[in-house]
Each structure stands twice: as structure tokens, then as C-alpha cells.
Amino acid sequence: MTNEHIVRSFAQELQRLSNLITQMGGVAEAQVGSAIKAVARRDVALAAQVMQADTRLDEYEREIDTETIRLLALRQPMAQDLREIVSALKIASDLERIGDYAANVAKRSLALAQVPVVRPTAGIPRMGRLVEEILKDVLDAFIERDVEKAIGAWRRDEELDDLYTSLFREVLTYMMEDPRNITPCTHLLFMAKNLERIGDHATNIAETIHFLVVGGPLIMDRPKGDDSSFAVVQPDQTAP
Amino acid sequence: MTNEHIVRSFAQELQRLSNLITQMGGVAEAQVGSAIKAVARRDVALAAQVMQADTRLDEYEREIDTETIRLLALRQPMAQDLREIVSALKIASDLERIGDYAANVAKRSLALAQVPVVRPTAGIPRMGRLVEEILKDVLDAFIERDVEKAIGAWRRDEELDDLYTSLFREVLTYMMEDPRNITPCTHLLFMAKNLERIGDHATNIAETIHFLVVGGPLIMDRPKGDDSSFAVVQPDQTAP
Numbered sequence: 001m002t003n004e005h006i007v008r009s010f011a012q013e014l015q016r017l018s019n020l021i022t023q024m025g026g027v028a029e030a031q032v033g034s035a036i037k038a039v040a041r042r043d044v045a046l047a048a049q050v051m052q053a054d055t056r057l058d059e060y061e062r063e064i065d066t067e068t069i070r071l072l073a074l075r076q077p078m079a080q081d082l083r084e085i086v087s088a089l090k091i092a093s094d095l096e097r098i099g100d101y102a103a104n105v106a107k108r109s110l111a112l113a114q115v116p117v118v119r120p121t122a123g124i125p126r127m128g129r130l131v132e133e134i135l136k137d138v139l140d141a142f143i144e145r146d147v148e149k150a151i152g153a154w155r156r157d158e159e160l161d162d163l164y165t166s167l168f169r170e171v172l173t174y175m176m177e178d179p180r181n182i183t184p185c186t187h188l189l190f191m192a193k194n195l196e197r198i199g200d201h202a203t204n205i206a207e208t209i210h211f212l213v214v215g216g217p218l219i220m221d222r223p224k225g226d227d228s229s230f231a232v233v234q235p236d237q238t239a240p
Numbered sequence: 241m242t243n244e245h246i247v248r249s250f251a252q253e254l255q256r257l258s259n260l261i262t263q264m265g266g267v268a269e270a271q272v273g274s275a276i277k278a279v280a281r282r283d284v285a286l287a288a289q290v291m292q293a294d295t296r297l298d299e300y301e302r303e304i305d306t307e308t309i310r311l312l313a314l315r316q317p318m319a320q321d322l323r324e325i326v327s328a329l330k331i332a333s334d335l336e337r338i339g340d341y342a343a344n345v346a347k348r349s350l351a352l353a354q355v356p357v358v359r360p361t362a363g364i365p366r367m368g369r370l371v372e373e374i375l376k377d378v379l380d381a382f383i384e385r386d387v388e389k390a391i392g393a394w395r396r397d398e399e400l401d402d403l404y405t406s407l408f409r410e411v412l413t414y415m416m417e418d419p420r421n422i423t424p425c426t427h428l429l430f431m432a433k434n435l436e437r438i439g440d441h442a443t444n445i446a447e448t449i450h451f452l453v454v455g456g457p458l459i460m461d462r463p464k465g466d467d468s469s470f471a472v473v474q475p476d477q478t479a480p
Contacts, residue, residue, distance in 0.1 A: 072312060072317075078313045082312055082313050083309075086308075086309060093333065111472050172422060175422045179419075182473075183471070186412060189426065189429070230351050232351050235422065
């Protein structure tokens with residue numbers, strides 16, 4: 001009887017931990033969505049809201065950290081249960097970072113709202129839509145323990161890297177056209193980089209889901225990282 | 241007898257885990273140092289070496305991950321031992337990210353080596369020296385389990401943020417002076433950002449050391465993040 005009671009209650013505790021991750025994922029997703037909206041609409045109030053709400057993700061991470069350590073100490077879990085707990089620790093850390101990047105996008109949108117609109121700003125919501133899709137798929141994959149969906153999202157990160165690299169080049173040419181574009185375009189570059197990093201953390205979560213469900217690391221061939229780090233764009237591309 | 245043997249061998253396993261972190265920390269430190277050298281000396285071969293060696297840190301992280309999960313499952317540790325293992329997991333993740341940022345600095349130094357030197361490049365070794373010091377202190381603090389040293393390093397991250405913010409503004413003005421500076425200066429901005437992020441991960445490690453030794457989270461008042469996200473620099477600062 002007592003034994004059965006403990007077993008059931010450990011399952012409940014694991015479910016609660018999993019629910020915490022799901023909730024935290026929902027908050028992170030909302031933060032990313034709002035940050036992108038704040039850029040597109042030059043909505044300073046929304047940006048401020050995103051920056052303030054970032055502490056909620058820090059609190060979630062602390063709560064999940066404490067809970068995982070408590071469960072590890074009290075329950076001494078093995079196999080699948082142990083993977084559940086270690087995965088929670090890892091995913092909470094990725095979601096916290098995603099929140100930081102969303103808050104930084106929001107913060108930079110304030111600087112952007114002080115100056116006239118620059119054309120490449122439109123690239124941010126375009127990248128943003130893809131980031132939101134990848135993040136949504138990864139979080140669904142976590143809830144459904146769906147490895148295929150996780151791998152699908154993980155593969156799409158490459159599209160995001162491509163989008164980032166092309167936006168990077170576009171923004172550079174705008175900077176060269178008019179020095180007044182330099183400050184807003186620099187913020188755009190960092191915003192785009194933040195979105196690309198959110199994608200990287202989403203792929204980390206996909207890898208953790210693979211570990212959680214399958215039990216081993218995801219080792220596959222996927223071109224990683226963006227090419228913008230190599231980019232050299234000349235001011236006048238037609239010059240000899 | 242048997243019991244004593246198990247106790248001693250668990251202590252040895254924990255020591256081995258701790259040594260793995262120390263070794264990984266040494267590799268990360270060397271990677272950061274070499275990346276900064278590659279920028280300062282426009283050393284393309286060294287940059288390529290840093291980029292290649294990044295896989296070593298990925299391997300360390302995988303080994304530490306596997307080892308922590310094995311120890312959690314087999315040893316079912318509690319209290320201090322449990323904190324040792326969870327800390328190893330967290331620190332390995334931070335060191336892996338530090339390696340990624342070092343590799344990205346190296347990668348960008350290749351783009352920079354293709355164009356004439358731009359003046360603000362000198363800011364990178366300046367930031368780099370501080371990053372190296374902070375990282376060294378944090379790794380020493382881990383080896384010595386020295387919370388005071390960890391907190392000291394954690395506080396110095398603020399200097400790094402200040403250095404980053406002033407370099408950010410300096411680089412923007414160079415971009416405005418001459419459009420040929422825009423591409424190299426953009427890489428400088430991202431390099432500086434990478435160094436600033438390495439500092440953030442070093443402070444994460446300092447916080448983990450606090451958790452490891454003291455048993456609770458480090459909650460202190462320290463201004464966090466850089467101010468460059470708010471920066472608006474005008475092309476002609478003397479204009480009406």
C-alpha cells in the first residue's frame with residue numbers, strides 16, 4: 001500500500017515537473033511573439049512589458065532547478081525517470097535563455113522606435129514567424145514526447161540560419177547607403193542574431209527531447225551555424 | 241569492507257568528474273586566449289585551429305553529461321554529492337557555450353583578415369584580457385571551491401559590460417566615418433558581443449560554484465547586462 005502510494009505520487013511529481021516546463025515554454029513562446037510584435041508595430045509599451053515579464057522565466061527556472069534537485073535527492077530515480085528530471089533541468093535553462101533573447105529584442109526595439117523606420121526592419125517579423133513556428137513545434141514535441149516532430153523542428157533551424165545570413169547582408173548594404181541607417185541597422189543586426197540564437201536554443205530542446213525519449217544523444221549531419229560570420233560586403237559592389 | 245570500498249570509489253568518481261570539468265575549463269580558457277590572439281595578430285592559421293578544436297569541448301560536454309547521468313543512476317547521491325553532480329552538468333554546458341563564442345570570434349577574425357585593419361580592433365584584445373582574467377578566476381574558484389573568489393569574478397563582469405558598451409559606441413562612429421569600415425566594424429561588434437557573452441557564462445559558473453559550496457542560489461544586487469542595446473549614435477554629433 002505505502003509503496004504503491006509512493007510510486008503514484010512520484011509519477012505525479014514528475015507530471016508536475018513536466019507541466020512546469022510546459023507552462024514555462026508557453027511563457028517563453030509568448031515573450032518571443034510579443035517582442036517581435038513590438039518591433040513590427042513600434043509598440044514601446046509592449047516592449048516594456050516583455051522586458052518586465054522576463055523575471056517570470058527566471059522564477060520558473062529557479063523553481064524547476066529546486067524541484068529537480070529535490071526529486072533527485074528524495075526519489076533517487078533511474079532510467080526514464082532520471083532522464084525526465086535531467087531533461088527538465090536542461091530545457092528550463094534553454095527556455096530561460098530564449099526569454100533573455102526575447103527581452104533583448106524588446107529592449108532594442110525601444111532604440112529603433114526613436115528613429116525613422118529603416119526598410120530591412122521587415123526582415124525581423126519574417127525571421128520571427130519562422131522562430132515562432134520552430135519553437136511551437138519543439139514545445140508540442142515535448143508535450144507529446146514526439147521525437148519525429150522534434151527532429152523536424154531541429155532541421156528547420158537551417159532555414160532560419162539562411163534567413164539570418166541573407167538579412168545580415170541586406171542590412172549591411174543599407175548601412176553603407178546612408179550613415180543615418182547605421183545605428184538602427186546595428187540594432188536590427190543584433191535583433192536578427194537574437195532570433196537566430198533563439199532558434200539554436202530551440203534545437204537544443206529538440207536534442208534534449210531525443211535524449212529524453214530515445215535515451216541517447218542526437219548525432220546527425222546538419223550544417224550548423226550561420227555563414228554571416230564570414231561575410232565581407234563591399235560598399236560599392238560595382239567598383240573595380 | 242565492501243561498503244568502505246564503495247564509499248571510496250564514489251569519492252574517486254566525483255573527483256574524476258571534477259577533474260573533467262577542470263580539464264574542460266582549461267581547454268575553454270585556451271580557446272578564448274587563442275581566439276583573441278588570432279584577432280590581434282591577424283593569424284589565420286591560429287583562427288582555423290580554434291575553429292577545429294571546438295569539437296573537443298563538445299566531446300567533453302557529452303562525456304560529462306554521460307558521466308553525471310551514470311553517477312545519478314548508480315550512486316543516487318544526496319546533499320553535497322548531488323550538488324557536485326548537478327553543478328558539473330551546468331558548468332559543462334556553460335563551458336561548451338564559451339567554446340562556441342571563442343570559435344565564432346576566430347571565424348570572424350578570418351573575415352577581418354581580408355580587409356585593412358580598422359582602428360577599434362584594438363578594443364578586442366582589451367576586452368579579451370578582462371574576459372581571460374574573469375574566466376581564469378572562476379575556474380580557479382571552482383578548483384579551490386572558493387566562493388569569495390567566485391563572487392569577485394562575478395562582480396568584475398560589470399567592468400566587462402562597461403567596456404563592451406563603450407567599444408560599441410566607438411565602433412559605430414567608425415562605421416559612420418567611412419562606409420568601407422562597415423563590414424569589418426560589424427564583425428568587431430559581434431566579436432565584442434561574443435566576449436561579453438563569454439563573461440555572462442563565466443558569471444553563470446560563479447553562481448553555480450556558490451550553489452555548489454553554499455547550497456543555495458546567489459541572489460545579490462548587481463546591475464546586469466550592457467547598455468548598448470539602448471544606444472542611439474547620430475552620424476554627426478555636432479549637428480543641431
